[in-house]
Amino acid sequence: MESGIERRSGVALWRQIADDIRAAIGNGVYDAAGKLPTEAALAAQFDVNRHTVRQALAALARDGVVRTVQGRGTELLPRARVSYPIGARTRFSAGLGGQVAKAATRFLETATEPASEEVARALALAPQTPVLRLETVGAADGTALSRATHWFDAARFAELPAHCAQSGSITHALKACGVGDYKRLSTEISAAPASRTDREDLGLQAGAVVLLTTSVNADQDGVPIQMSRSRFAADRVTLSVRNAPESGDRDGNGDG
């Protein structure tokens, strides 16, 4: 049988199989039965030994995706992902409203540095202008969801770190710095295997995937005030783009 599993690829067979089964579950392949095929059937399907399948199922069980019972088989468990809205008024805690009991931002580190080329461009500053760098972890109900780095014009937002430490929220700290309201200008979304630091910061296992976003916020006058690079644990978060009834864009045919 066509298996499609790659050997010598740097990813163990059992992990490839686990990823495949996970994707199939996501596509609703097993929704009707509510359970997976037997280990023997999966072994035949992927053309591997049953032990290898068992290792894949054990990994899925560890992650709470399935549960397997001796004599019965392995059944699907209900999954829930937090949906994180991306829009003109994207904000962390408010965006999770209703989905989680407790959203919190933890501030890891603050530093002032000369702006890199990219940061300077995003914030419309001269290169090497001093910028404030803020490292944060966003968590919901005690589980880390995102790890982000934020940059601000150091001259304009010198007081920001103190306010952040006090209020525990960037939005509130910005308000204290005179930015009553702000808007998300753009968000670039990418994805990659979780790096070592991602795994440490977000408590992920090797082989996990992160959603990577680079975004820019602007104040009421349209002046960019904040550039952020965030890494979301992809198995815990979904990014959601909702288009307002009358917003116009100039892009490109739904064939994606």
Added chain:
Amino acid sequence: MESGIERRSGVALWRQIADDIRAAIGNGVYDAAGKLPTEAALAAQFDVNRHTVRQALAALARDGVVRTVQGRGTELLPRARVSYPIGARTRFSAGLGGQVAKAATRFLETATEPASEEVARALALAPQTPVLRLETVGAADGTALSRATHWFDAARFAELPAHCAQSGSITHALKACGVGDYKRLSTEISAAPASRTDREDLGLQAGAVVLLTTSVNADQDGVPIQMSRSRFAADRVTLSVRNAPESGDRDGNGDG
């Protein structure tokens, strides 16, 4: 030195290291030098044998991320990703305008089936209503970028497949079916390791990552006409959300 590399994780050490270096490059860590540290230095940093580092570098070189020359070291190569805009007027070919010479949609398969629960909800149809399913591959300059499944109301869009085959574009085919214009209502974005089928359809290696989007388009009257599930090769595509100056949302604080 703290390495953070996980053994027995189902992902080979060299691949974890390659992913890590790739992420570091993406974060601009090596921009100043324009080249990576020596193999010996990397081996020390990750606390592995130099051979293991070499295998990681070989993988990065295969993917065109770096180039290594005996006696000199390994230098970064310039990278470019296609940016795919997501907005109210998201369309495939137009969205890539200027970035690529030739964008094309290949139609793999067409079928009519009873709507699943999810599809019926998205299209505001009664469950089990017959829906048209379209399987496509989006490519730019001969390289596959996305693999998508589209669903339409079969009654309203019976003629769609014929028009698609003729024009090679869903947008044009919709116009021929009386939908002069349409808008993207929502996009859910997720990410996951590429599954076997993803790798086959998009020509990816094991360990690759896909961006997963589920989106709904509506006609001028706001009636949902199309639901799509797309899988983008994450190392070739970036999704871009740009917010129009005056669109309003109700969500949540940039701390992401």
Added chain:
DNA sequence: GTTGGTTGTCTATAAAACTATACAAATCAG
């Protein structure tokens, strides 16, 4: 209780990944 189908565990073997060490070949600075 019995039967058929399923998961759990054990032992043994083969293959691949990783380590350790040594030295050759290329580049660069002086």
Added chain:
DNA sequence: CTGATTTGTATAGTTTTATAGACAACCAAC
């Protein structure tokens, strides 16, 4: 040219993955 640095190649040993087969334990249906 010379020497220091860096990548390329080779060999051998250890650890981890994957396979193979056999059988026990468990569940559900009859």
